[in-house]
Amino acid sequence: MWIDVHTHINMLERDEQSVLAAAREAGIERMITIGTGRDDHPRVVDMAERLKPWVFGTLGVHPHEAKDWTEQDEVYMRQHLRDDRIVGVGEIGLDYYYSHSEHDVQKTVFRKQMALAAEFGLPVEIHTRDAETDTVEIIKEFDGRVRGLLHCFTGSQWLADQGLAHGYNISISGVVTFKNADALRTVVKSIPLDRLHLETDAPFLAPVPHRGKKNEPAFLVHTAQVVAELKTVTIDDLARATNENAHRLFAKLN
Template sequence: MTKRRGERPPAPETLPAPVVDAHTHLDACGATTPDDVKAIVDRAALAGVDRVITVADDLDSARWAAEAATWDDRVFAAVALHPTRTSTFGQAEQDVLAALAEHPRVVAIGETGLDYYWDYAPRSAQHEAFRWHIDLAKRVGKALMIHDRDAHDDILKVLDAEGAPDTVVFHCFSGDLSFARACVERGFVLSFAGTTTFRNAHALREAARWAPEDHVLVETDAPFLTPHPYRGRPNEPYCVNYTLRDLATLRDADVGELAAKITRNAERVFRLSDVAES
């Protein structure tokens, strides 16, 4: 049987309650125009995913995300310089991001953090940029969205040393139960992506099963990390439906109740009602 690696997964049955995709990359999914964005979020809405947060990883992406969030009321944005892109991070880059962070439809500063898997940027540069983004999140009063790859201990050390913002989200949470406990003890939120559905991700699934429901979000990180059983195929926000259903099974929870709870979490974390009223 062909794996159909180039095809998007089939449209799932609509969720019994809507949920928010807390982290996606609409530009990397191929969107460039308002019509492109509408088509993606329309597909998401049919699956019960009624809002998405499109996340930047460089300056061009940050500018685009902030603009795209004005094209459709179902789209919000997060802006930052990805840690792997911090080799050059000076006043010019900081000025652009600081201005974008004030945009009313930018609901988070991210994704920022540390990435020890790739060597595209020196660790010293990553740490400096991470500290700057932490300060920016505190200055604008918005959530900090963490990218953490192979850097669990140092992420916590930096957050502890700098003083974490009021709201911290670990995007695509990748830690084990012990790390999940350390994050939750600090009040941080864990956002689970398609990796949580991978059957060989035993430690991650244990953490997802344990995580207190007030500290849980779901995301796609589309077009990456497509959930089981469609791993390797293109991901889109509608596929958070699959992750949510798998998470409900893992946690022995009702799908609709879990979706409703996670939506309330997203509304609280990203202050989405404040955006709607602005």
């Protein structure tokens, strides 16, 4: 069985029962649906509760939404971070590719949420794009107090090495199946099997052979196939390893 550690089920705009049925048919037995801000937090909380036992959730304000951060977001997160079905803080981080929010604002909101993760003893799901130096700097500030994963990893070998050195796992999305992703495939080969996760980031980034279509958790298997080949392990060994990794990182996952 597989675990999709980063997906956005509320963004699929499809009947959630048919999404779940297709996922389970493909062997994806657990999905973590990720919060991005005030607008989807109540939906994440509701889905994680309603779609038991398949779906868990995280709460966090995405760097794109950092400009809209208010104390109310923190109040809401504090109310729900102890819920049984809310397994982490995310997605949080820095995105200097789109820069929808000022960089200083992104850093402030990232730090606030890293502090929340430390306080609540929860792992984080970090989104980082074109912001490697600042991301590593902030990760270091919370060394030993926060663990987590770098989601939808597309960074450099340096970022992967820094993340691993500071206790972060690396999560691989469908990008690894893209024709132009040789650099990422080289990085994947270097990641220890006990530090790897798989995700879809659905509805974004559908893997080959579904590239260009709307992604969904069931498509995780195509990413798994490519990662198993890169790691020269059987598909069963990869399933077992990524499963154990997810359970080790997300204590509330069951």
